Amino acid sequence: MTWLVAGLGNPGPQYAWTRHNVGFMAADELARRAGGRFSAPRGMHADVVTTRIGSAGIGAPGGQGLLVVKPRTFMNDSGRAIGPLADYRRIGADRVIVVHDELDLDPGRMRLKRGGGDNGHNGLKSVRAHLGTGEFTRVRIGIGRPPGHQGGADYVLGRFPKSERDALAVIVAEAADAVEAIIISGLSAAQNRYNS
Numbered sequence: 001m002t003w004l005v006a007g008l009g010n011p012g013p014q015y016a017w018t019r020h021n022v023g024f025m026a027a028d029e030l031a032r033r034a035g036g037r038f039s040a041p042r043g044m045h046a047d048v049v050t051t052r053i054g055s056a057g058i059g060a061p062g063g064q065g066l067l068v069v070k071p072r073t074f075m076n077d078s079g080r081a082i083g084p085l086a087d088y089r090r091i092g093a094d095r096v097i098v099v100h101d102e103l104d105l106d107p108g109r110m111r112l113k114r115g116g117g118d119n120g121h122n123g124l125k126s127v128r129a130h131l132g133t134g135e136f137t138r139v140r141i142g143i144g145r146p147p148g149h150q151g152g153a154d155y156v157l158g159r160f161p162k163s164e165r166d167a168l169a170v171i172v173a174e175a176a177d178a179v180e181a182i183i184i185s186g187l188s189a190a191q192n193r194y195n196s
Helices: 019-034 079-088 122-131 152-156 162-185 187-194
Strands: 002-007 046-054 064-071 096-102 110-114 137-142
Touching (some): 002 019, 002 079, 019 046, 019 064, 019 137, 019 152, 019 162, 046 079, 046 162, 064 079, 079 122, 096 122, 096 162, 110 162, 110 187, 137 162, 162 187
Parallel strands (some): 002 064, 002 096, 096 137
Antiparallel strands (some): 046 064, 110 137
16 A cells, blocks of 8 residues: 655745745655655656655655655645546545645644645645545644734745744654654554644
């Protein structure tokens, strides 16, 4: 059996270090742990690292198959990358994990859940549409609400200030840990450990 873990974000260097790209950062961390390099499967709109995960962790021999995915589409069209890849590899929504930014959680907080609404997150809305269900697992990384009268779009596309990057590295590593825990130990055990 194979799992698909998709980090949501926007492609291109101009979006690096933006709040909307914490999912990409988590995917990069998982790829680093696996010792893999992203490549684009023919006909797919995604960069993918193919690896394995077992009780010894990610990248270890044996265990289950794992695809770490970064859509090549923009955030609002993420499902166009994730849906066809899941279909092609015959991966059901119950084995799809999506890592994304969450305005309703304070920075440094993380929540794991299965299913639920998209809460105005267009990336999640697109994934739901292309998978045909919302019953996938989400790793929600808090970025907080915009200050004052700043618009949501400007805020999520804003870069993390340098003063927050150490804390960001910690939560991105924890998100990667949480993904591994979901696959190895199950969602309930991972929620008990990581929901903050």
